Amino acid sequence: MSVSKDQLIDFIYEEARMLDEGRYTEWLALWLADGQYWMPLDYKQSDPINETSLLYEDMFMLKLRVERLNGARTFSQKPKSRCHHVIQRPFVDERDGDRFVTNTSMHYVETRLDEQQLLALTARHELALVDGKLRIANKRVDILNCDAAFRNIQLLP
Amino acid sequence: MERYAGNPSAAAALVEPNQVHRDVYINQDVYKLEMQHVFANTWVFVGHESQTPAKGDYFATQIGDQPVIQVRHKADDIHVLYNRCPHKGTKIVIDRQGNTGKFFRCPYHAWSFKTDGCLLAIPLKKGYEGTDLEKTASGKGMKAVGAVKNYRGFIFARLAEEGISFEAFFGDSLSSLDNMVDRSPEGRLEVVGPPLRYMHHCNWKMLVENQTDTCHPMVAHESSAGTAVKLYEELDLPEGAPKPPAMEIIAPFMSPYEFFEGMGIRTWPNGHGHTGVNHSIHSNYTAIEGYFEAMTAAYGEEKAKAILDENRHNTVYFPNIMVKGPIQQLRVFIPLAADKTVVESYIYRLVGAPDELTARTAMYNRMINAPTSIVGHDDLEMYERAQEGLQSDGMEWVNIQRLLEEGEDFTEEAVNNGTTERQMRNQFNAWAKFMTYDVAAQEAAE
Numbered sequence: 188m189s190v191s192k193d194q195l196i197d198f199i200y201e202e203a204r205m206l207d208e209g210r211y212t213e214w215l216a217l218w219l220a221d222g223q224y225w226m227p228l229d230y231k232q233s234d235p236i237n238e239t240s241l242l243y244e245d246m247f248m249l250k251l252r253v254e255r256l257n258g259a260r261t262f263s264q265k266p267k268s269r270c271h272h273v274i275q276r277p278f279v280d281e282r283d284g285d286r287f288v289t290n291t292s293m294h295y296v297e298t299r300l301d302e303q304q305l306l307a308l309t310a311r312h313e314l315a316l317v318d319g320k321l322r323i324a325n326k327r328v329d330i331l332n333c334d335a336a337f338r339n340i341q342l343l344p
Numbered sequence: 345m346e347r348y349a350g351n352p353s354a355a356a357a358l359v360e361p362n363q364v365h366r367d368v369y370i371n372q373d374v375y376k377l378e379m380q381h382v383f384a385n386t387w388v389f390v391g392h393e394s395q396t397p398a399k400g401d402y403f404a405t406q407i408g409d410q411p412v413i414q415v416r417h418k419a420d421d422i423h424v425l426y427n428r429c430p431h432k433g434t435k436i437v438i439d440r441q442g443n444t445g446k447f448f449r450c451p452y453h454a455w456s457f458k459t460d461g462c463l464l465a466i467p468l469k470k471g472y473e474g475t476d477l478e479k480t481a482s483g484k485g486m487k488a489v490g491a492v493k494n495y496r497g498f499i500f501a502r503l504a505e506e507g508i509s510f511e512a513f514f515g516d517s518l519s520s521l522d523n524m525v526d527r528s529p530e531g532r533l534e535v536v537g538p539p540l541r542y543m544h545h546c547n548w549k550m551l552v553e554n555q556t557d558t559c560h561p562m563v564a565h566e567s568s569a570g571t572a573v574k575l576y577e578e579l580d581l582p583e584g585a586p587k588p589p590a591m592e593i594i595a596p597f598m599s600p601y602e603f604f605e606g607m608g609i610r611t612w613p614n615g616h617g618h619t620g621v622n623h624s625i626h627s628n629y630t631a632i633e634g635y636f637e638a639m640t641a642a643y644g645e646e647k648a649k650a651i652l653d654e655n656r657h658n659t660v661y662f663p664n665i666m667v668k669g670p671i672q673q674l675r676v677f678i679p680l681a682a683d684k685t686v687v688e689s690y691i692y693r694l695v696g697a698p699d700e701l702t703a704r705t706a707m708y709n710r711m712i713n714a715p716t717s718i719v720g721h722d723d724l725e726m727y728e729r730a731q732e733g734l735q736s737d738g739m740e741w742v743n744i745q746r747l748l749e750e751g752e753d754f755t756e757e758a759v760n761n762g763t764t765e766r767q768m769r770n771q772f773n774a775w776a777k778f779m780t781y782d783v784a785a786q787e788a789a790e
Contacts, residue, residue, distance in 0.1 A: 226716060229538055237702045238537040239691055239709045241716045247575065247588035248711075254571050255718055261567035263725035334440075336541035336686045337715035339724055 190287065190316055196277050198321045199291055199312060203272040206343055211253040218323045219315060220246060224343070225327045230334065241330070241340075252343070263341060268299040270342040277312075285316040286324070295344040307331040308344050348373035352381050352783055356776040361752070362745035364772055366734045369547040369742070375682040377779060382663055383408030384490075384503040385781040386614075386774075387513045389665045389676060390414050390424055392692065393497045394534040400443045400459060406678060407501060412489060413437055414499055415444070417459040424489045424501045425461045429453075430482040440538075448486065461486035496525045497533055507781065508614075516757060517616035520659035524669035526651045529642035529696035533672060536702060539688040542715045546727035548664060548679035549771070551687060554723060555658040555666045556619050556767040558604035559746070561597040564726050568718040569597035593704075593711050594719065596625035607657065607762040613755050615662025615774025617767035621759055624657035626670040632700045642696070660767065662774045671705045675713065683731055689713040744768045 205214040225235050226242035235243045244252070255261050274293040281288035288311065295306045313325040328344050348354050348371060355377045358365035367374050388407045391414045395403045402415040404427055411427040413436065427435050429450040436448050436457075447464050449456045456464040463485035466472065477483035491502040493510040498521060500510065525531055544551065554560065561569070572594045576587070608621030620626070639648035659667050664677045672692040679685055691705045712719045734742070747764035754773040760766050 228540060228710075228714075232537075237699055237706060239540055239689075239706050239714075241540075241710060241714050243707075243710060245588065245590075247579075248590050251568070251572050251575055251590060251594075252718060254575060255567050258567045258571055260570075262564070262729075263567075263721040334538060334541070336543040338543050338545075339721050340716045341721055 190321065192279050194321065195279050195287055195289055195314065198314065199277045199289055200274065202323070203274050203293070207271055211256070215246070215250060215253060218246060218249070219317065222246065222323055223325050224249060225325070227327070227329060228333060263339065266300065268297055268341045270298070271296040272344070287314040288312065289314065293344070297340060297342055299341070302338065304338060306344065310344070348377060352377050352779045356779045359772045359776045361769070362748055363741040363743050366740050366742060369549060369731065370682055370734050372682045375679065378679070379408040379410070381780070381782060382775055382778045385507050385778040386663055387493065387500040387502050387510055388663065389661065390499040390501050392533065392535045392690070393422060393494060393499060395441060396422060398443065400445050401441070402437060402444055403441045404437050404439070407489070407503060408679060410503060411435060412501070415459050422492065422494055422499055423460050424492045424499065425486045426489065428486070429455060430484070430486060431455050436486065457486045461488050496521060504782070513614050514616065514661070515612055515614070517612040517659070517661065520618055520656055520667060520669055523651060523654045523656065524667055524672055527669065527672065527697070528694035529638040532695040533692040534695055536691050536693050536706070539690045540709060540714050542687045542689070542713065542720060544685045544687060544724055544727055545683055546685060546731040547682055548677045548685040550727045550730060551677045551685060552660060552664060552666070552771060553768045554727070555660050556609060556617060558607070558619060558763050559601070560726070561604070562600065564722045565597040565719055568722055569594050573598055589707060590711065592629060593708050596628070597719065599625065601763065604762045608759055609762050609764055609767055610757065610759045611754070611767050611770045612757050615771045616660060617770055618656050618659035619762060620655055620657030621762070624655045624670070626657060626668070627655040629704065632698050634698050635701060638697060660771070662771055671708050673705060673709060687713070744772070
């Protein structure tokens with residue numbers, strides 16, 4: 188089965204919609220078991236392991252993050268945060284057999300109570316075609332102002 | 345609001361043995377007094393020498409609300425200067441770090457200064473002939489802080505020209521910094537990358553107090569650490585299967601009260617103290633291959649064991665840093681206003697040790713102290729609710745009397761039950777002392 192450019196782009200749009208609508212069970216199911224979600228701390232950071240990042244999370248951490256959002260004693264989510272992605276049409280940067288790399292610029296808005304913050308982001312998805320379905324192999328999200336002092340970022344861009 | 349302005353003694357009176365008045369957290373005049381007295385009379389952390397390794401390297405930060413520059417003037421000589429041109433006040437550097445070469449040059453009128461602050465040159469200098477510029481403070485150059493100390497790579501400064509010595513201020517509390525540095529087989533640390541920067545809408549002291557608050561983890565962090573434990577149990581992994589890294593880092597936060605009672609708290613004079621006298625949440629980390637061998641080769645087995653058997657949890661250096669020796673982390677709580685604090689969390693590499701140690705430290709930093717960290721979210725929520733709750737006029741005092749003993753003497757080192765709030769009382773005792781330190785000195789002189 189070959190994957191068209193439109194299918195790749197639709198996948199990125201659909202993922203953003205899942206996150207905006209809080210459909211986390213579906214979202215987690217998009218990931219391959221050994222996937223990593225990386226949000227670097229430094230501009231153009233190349234090492235996720237031996238330097239501090241904002242996020243570098245395996246499936247256990249991502250599940251924990253999602254599970255926590257609905258916990259009875261998750262006080263920082265009373266009331267809950269909401270998020271909103273506005274994404275530019277993704278570029279398909281690489282295709283290699285069943286592996287694909289896309290690059291997507293977006294504005295990410297997260298809000299809770301009276302606060303709302305806007306982040307300008309670039310997401311780099313490594314996608315894989317497994318058993319006829321597109322999956323997330325890895326995801327890297329770079330924040331334009333990564334060196335700024337942030338308030339809480341509680342949901343996932 | 346007028347009652348505190350210019351009156352440090354009125355601020356010091358807000359501290360009682362078992363409670364503090366809310367104005368220490370919410371009053372902007374008290375905040376200004378803290379900047380003028382507490383942050384001027386104490387030794388405040390500036391940066392690490394590895395942030396300015398070469399001549400002319402600088403690092404811009406702040407001591408309290410004072411913008412300063414840490415700069416390497418000579419190979420073994422680091423200076424701390426106010427980041428202000430003596431001419432019109434322009435900040436000399438605006439980027440957080442860089443290299444200025446042989447001199448600083450103000451971007452406004454090109455006054456230039458040696459890297460020890462001395463005035464080097466002024467364009468069209470004849471315009472000042474006969475004006476006695478050299479007799480003014482402006483004519484001397486960039487002003488240096490009162491005193492600077494490089495302690496095993498950590499740069500501290502005292503803004504006040506006169507005051508307590510570095511050794512008298514820290515005393516035996518330096519053993520925590522020593523232990524962190526000794527964990528390098530070469531006795532040397534290097535900063536790794538930029539710090540996490542996390543903005544809190546609360547008073548800086550709430551964050552400092554939380555470092556030795558051992559009765560909050562199992563409550564406030566139940567959402568993160570408790571959920572981690574639950575998820576792990578649901579995984580039902582076969583015996584001996586490697587644990588997810590998150591379990592090693594986050595799960596110990598759910599330890600029971602007895603664990604924290606037994607870990608012990610040590611307090612030292614002048615507001616310093618640490619949790620984890622006997623054991624800590626860092627005690628049971630997996631051994632990393634090759635590290636103990638490198639330590640033994642450097643120190644001999646006995647000393648290597650003694651260094652690594654220390655598992656101090658959080659050491660607070662009054663007024664505003666915390667270090668974690670076992671994982672080489674340092675957090676600075678920079679006060680921006682009575683209700684605004686930026687936290688910068690740095691990590692260091694143990695020179696000569698395996699990279700896996702740095703990897704664990706980086707993991708701890710992002711899992712616990714990032715603006716994206718679920719544990720960080722738990723904490724910030726509590727601080728900011730407290731900042732808002734303190735606006736309530738129903739009560740004006742904040743309680744700090746867990747395990748209070750009669751006639752506590754903070755001039756003596758003490759070890760207590762790990763759930764005592766003695767370290768919070770110790771900090772406020774030091775806060776009142778340094779708030780009125782120059783008043784007391786002035787009175788003594790009169």
